[in-house]
Amino acid sequence: MSHDHDHHEGPSRRKVLECMTWAGTGVLWTISGGVPHSLGLVGEAQAADAKGLTFLQISDSHMGFDKPANPNAKGTLEEAIGQIKAIPTKPSFMIHTGDITHLSKEQEFDDAEKIISQARLDVHYVPGEHDIIDPENKLYKERYGRGTKGSGYYSFDANGVHFMGLVNVANLKGGGMGSLGDEQLAWIEEDLKGKSASTPIVVFAHIPLWTVYPEWGWGTDDSARALTTMKRFGSVTVLNGHIHQVMQKVEGNVTFHTARSTAFPQPAPGSAPSAGPMKVPDDKLRTMLGTASVTFKQGEQRLAIIDTPLAG
């Protein structure tokens, strides 16, 4: 196993204090010259010169979660959206990489909608495994699945960038990890057919599309097939959630990145007996949810994401 998450860059004292006020995921993306860059914390966006398309990623809001790891997941989502609303330069839209709810309950979807809509941004969703467990498996689709294919995948274009929202949490097989399935894989090929190799591709899905930690199921069994289809493209960026921590890997033309949760942290791979909500001291919680763990490195051709812990 190699994890590309050991680049620590000591944050300045000022940055630490600034970030203490943060909660929730707020990774701001900008695409200039066809290459997406992460601008890190939403708060930093004001300082950065964001040209072209700018969008935001939030993830794993787990509405309805009320366990010790964060008894008020609603509150921290509200805080995250509050910060997003305060960005002076309005992003073009937002993506949500799944686990909107904890148990796919109507009330949980309602709460999420009520809070997230306050950002007044278009939101492109993909489901997490927690969003499709209502008895009839219809609530997510009713709300967010219109115009999507199969289990809820779709694509769209914005400012010359091709976005693909994929679903790797449906029809999972015993003993496996995340799965896209044959039907979706065929659609990916079809969808990319005829696209120029210089088109920047942004793929987003809930479970990481690279194998972060198979022991905890943190990966997608058939993602290699999808990535093979994308080999000819000069710039592919894969944005995921699910693991509730920032992690990044660059492999050839592909940059993989996972975002934090707005609800609760999870342990680093292998650092605990299992995955799951991790209880941290109260004054640490917000630093685990929405800190400056992604940094924009100016002048770099690639997406530059740095895992920057606030404490220690």
Added chain:
Amino acid sequence: MKLFGILARGAMAGLVFAAASAAQAANIEVKIDNFVFNPQQVTVKAGDTVTWVNHDDIPHTATSKTGVFRSKPLDTDDKFSFTFTTPGSFAYFCALHPHMTGSIVVEAGP
């Protein structure tokens, strides 16, 4: 009178039979802890009931690989029971975290 006696005997026999099967049919618990089914493999007799209890702060399911049983998502402390009537080996997994697997081996009852 005679009729009553026959009925009474029948009812008593029924009671004895019910008591005997109740004593034989066991209820076995499988705990879900830290994303693991514990014990991971359980051997039971036909007629026994297995109850899964989720002790994690995240929902799980017990879902048969062959569709024999399928729990709803079990939130913290939720339970799901299934009575196995036919012998065989029943592999199952968590439909939310499919790397979690287990199996129930059902032997013929007495």
